[in-house]
Amino acid sequence: MKPKHMKKLIYHVLVGGFAILLLYPVFWLLMSSFKVSEQIFITADVLIPDPFVFGNYAQGWQGFGDYSFGVFIKNTAVFVLFVLIGHLISCSLIAFGFARLKFAGRNFWFAIMIMTLMLPYEVVMIPQYIIFAELGWLNSLKPLVVPAYFGHPFFIFLLVQFIRTIPRELDEAAIIDGCNTFSVYYRIILPLITPALATTAIFTFYWTWDNLLGPVLFLNSPSKYTVSMALNMFLSNETVSNWGAMFAMSIVSLVPVFIIFFIFQRYVVEGISTSGLKG
Known part of the structure; x- marks a missing residue:
């Protein structure tokens, strides 16, 4: 085997092994979601369930009381959507x-x-x-959503670095053509910073989807609980925790995350790498 091919083989073996190492916890979670709750930690070193228990998904989807797990997913989707819009508008304007x-x-x-x-x-x-x-905003989405419309320092910094890579001559040409300051922002800058905006949207989605501390602090009605709060409800200090149902719904909650990542992963790399080209 030629040295060039040997290097490629070693590279792919190392990267593949590292990928397996990183994905092992997710695979373990997936397999454990098909186990009986009492056997999950007893047989933690055994990946393949025996037998496969599909009832964990049905039991977990039933949720709590009158609220199915679909209600919590809907609440989280609304929460993420409003925060996402807020970050994109406010951070781009401030940047x-x-x-x-x-x-x-x-x-x-x-x-x-x-x-x-x-x-x-x-x-x-x-x-x-x-x-x-x-302000009387407790037990509502306002404390979680309204701050997003005042910017986020990480995303502002990211977008500032990206905008600085855009030649100012484009702004000057637009002004000569009759554009005002807002028109320059809306017609020139926004279309050119799409990769950075996509990066902002993706990270906002990730951080908001699994946010637990904020909803726990401000929400107290089960009808308004998010996915992270619902998953926490499967744990109990007084009775036996339903690990099987919690792991099953954890897999369900990871599905949107994986979909977003695989569809928009190139924007994450492009947005972060390009933002660091100019200080």
Whole structure:
């Protein structure tokens, strides 16, 4: 075998082995979702269920009380959709302002915005709860959705870096043709930052779909629970936890995540790599 082919073989073997190592927990979760709950951890080292229990999916989909698991998926989809729209609108507008507009203290405010990335959510959790309680927003999606319309520092930084790679000559040509500032943003910048917007949308979807702390903090009606809260309800400190149903619904909740990833994975790579070309 030629050295060139040998290198390719070694590369593919190493990458394939690493991929199997990373996917093993997901495969274990899938196989465990077909086991009897009492045997999941007793036979944790055995991947193939004996026997296959398909009832875990039916039992898990029944949900709790009058609410099936489909209700929780619908609540999460609505939650994700509103946050997604908020991030795309607010982050792109703020990023355009930092990247293209000149105003007093621009660098200072940009630095302050970047510093908020180092601020743990636990620091602002209690002040936010007090504010939203005073506004009467508890037990609704407002505390979870409204902040998304004021930007997210990570996505703002990502979009700023992307916009800076776009030549300013395009803005000047658009202004000569009669465009105002908003028209430059809407007609010139937005179409050109599609990869970065797609990256923002994908990461927003991932982070919002599996968000547990926010919904637990602000929601207390089962009819408004999200998927992450519903999965947590399968665990019990007083009775036996229904691991089989929880693992089954965990697989169901992963389906949208895998679909989004395989469809839009090229946008993630393109958006992140291109955003780092220019500081």
